[in-house]
Amino acid sequence: MKRLSIILLITIIIMGVLSVGLVLGGRFLLHDKGIPLREQLIEEESPQKIMTFFAHPDDEIAVGGSLLAARKAGHKIILICLTKGEAGPTGGLVERENLGEARALELGMVAEILDAEQLELFDFPDSGLSGVSLDTIKNLALDMIQKHQPDYIISYDSQVGLYGHPDHRSVSLAMEELFQEKFGNTGFPVKKLFQVTLSPKQIKIALQLAPGFQKNYPVEGPGLPFPDFAVKTTPYFFTLENMMDAHASQQEVFRNLLPYREEIPTVIYSRIFDREYFSEVKVFKN
Incomplete structure (x- = not known):
């Protein structure tokens, strides 16, 4: 014995x-050690409103840990999604013609997990936002800001759209231009616009392992914005997995975004993929 x-x-x-x-x-x-690591996306202790502005149901997963941390700290979450994601994979769970409604329900479940104050889901064409005028998207963004009065906004970046998705770029460019035009104006409450990005090391690995990056990430140009900081997400990873599970039809996407997650125990994986990266949009005014 x-x-x-x-x-x-x-x-x-x-x-x-x-x-x-x-x-x-x-x-x-x-991860790059030189990029500052925070416990929270924002520093205020008083309740703030954080609004996400994305193209597809499941885009919020890229910042899910940061949103969970913010909600636990008492901040309010508002989710804005421009399409129902009807052009995405079905996961073999639903007929193509029913995918949009199924994904709308999935996003609703995620909003409940996040205890989001509000979810606004629109019906612009998935994988067709580059054909929607930028002014149309900007007007919608301004309507949502005036309606919900967010203090902070999160979007993808306007150059790449994380991994090259044109919908991501269109939505993010509209928000970035609006922020640049309206920041500091009376009646415009947004203090900061954060864009989702990756560390240089993550980009390098993604280009080796992730088919979506290999297919769509631009080989020329500036690429993703360099991160200003990262948010620590390990304490929220189990709940983040619940959010991913709620998007049942999109598991193929998550295998691309988070490779080997199903093969490595969560207690270990959450300590490797333990942060989400952000770039703060700088305001340039004459």
């Missing part, structure tokens, strides 16, 4: 060492 106890102890120690090594190695491959 004593010998078995010793063997068990040695096994536990070896597994612990291997796990620590895997976490440290993964962090080294994915």
Whole structure:
């Protein structure tokens, strides 16, 4: 019995060492130490309104940990989504003609998990937003800002759209232009616009492993904006997985976004993919 106890102890120690090594190695491959790491997206302790402005149901997953942390801190979350995502994969769970409504329900479940104050879901054409005038999207963005009075807004970046999706770029460019035009004006409450981005190491790995990046990420041009900071997400990763599970039809997308998540235990994975990166849009006014 004593010998078995010793063997068990040695096994536990070896597994612990291997796990620590895997976490440290993964962090080294994915994250740049020079990028500041925060516990929260925003610094205010008084309740603030954070509004996301995205093209598709499931886009919010890219910042899900930061939203969960903000909600726990007492801030209010508003989700704005311009399409029902009817052009995405079905996951073999629903007929193509019913996908939009199914994804609308999935996003509704995510809003409940986040305890979002409001979800606004529109019916612009999925994978067709580049054909919608920029002024139309800007007018919608302004309507949502005037209606919900957010203090902070999160979108994708306007150059790449995270991995090259034209819908992401269109929506984010409209929000960025609106922010540049209206910031500081009377009746425009937004203090900061944050854009989702990745660390240079993450981009390098994504181009090696993720088909979506390999197919769509631009090989020329400035690429994704360099992060101003990252938000620590490990404490919220289990709930973030619940949010991903709610998007049942989109598991293929998440395997692309978070490779090997199903093969690596969550307790380890959450410590490797342990942060979300943001760039703050700078205001340029004459």
